[in-house]
Amino acid sequence: xxxxxxxxxxxxxxxxxxxxxxxxxxxxxxxxxxxxxxxxxxxxxxxxxxxxxxxxxxxxxxxxxxxxxxxxxxxxxxxxxxxxxxxxxxxxxxxxxxxxxxxxxxxxxxxxxxxxxxxxxxxxxxxxxxxxxxxxxxxxxxxxxxxxx
Numbered sequence: 672x673x674x675x676x677x678x679x680x681x682x683x684x685x686x687x688x689x690x691x692x693x694x695x696x697x698x699x700x701x702x703x704x705x706x707x708x709x710x711x712x713x714x715x716x717x718x719x720x721x722x723x724x725x726x727x728x729x730x731x732x733x734x735x736x737x738x739x740x741x742x743x744x745x746x747x748x749x750x751x752x753x754x755x756x757x758x759x760x761x762x763x764x765x766x767x768x769x770x771x772x773x774x775x776x777x778x779x780x781x782x783x784x785x786x787x788x789x790x791x792x793x794x795x796x797x798x799x800x801x802x803x804x805x806x807x808x809x810x811x812x813x814x815x816x817x818x819x820x
Contacts, residue, residue: 706814713807735776 683690691698723730754770757763773779783792 706810709810709814710807739776 720730727733751770754763754766758767773782787795
């Protein structure tokens with residue numbers, strides 16, 4: 672179960688092949704569950720988001736604002752502490768710089784609007800849509816494989 676997996680790995684900074692080997696049955700069960708539920712879940716979420724956007728044109732902006740508020744309330748201090756603990760690494764330096772530059776979703780939006788051309792934005796949106804479709808197709812193919820039947 673989920674709680675068993677968490678307790679197995681909770682004290683491990685690095686998960687070993689031995690730990691994974693002992694959990695093959697759990698991993699296989701998780702794969703089967705994912706394959707049986709993921710497509711339906713994804714489709715339900717996509718349908719619900721489209722319905723929300725139709726009834727509230729500001730749905731995406733409102734959702735981002737709510738997620739930003741939840742992040743600041745629940746996770747920001749933990750993220751800052753983690754980044755501070757990695758300050759002597761390249762990752763830590765880059766993360767610290769990004770956190771100094773981007774304090775909100777609007778900071779990211781302003782950066783994109785200032786530095787990214789309209790053509791590139793359209794290409795990114797198109798690429799993102801194609802990536803979602805490709806990821807869905809790969810998941811279907813993977814789930815159709817022998818391992819998770």
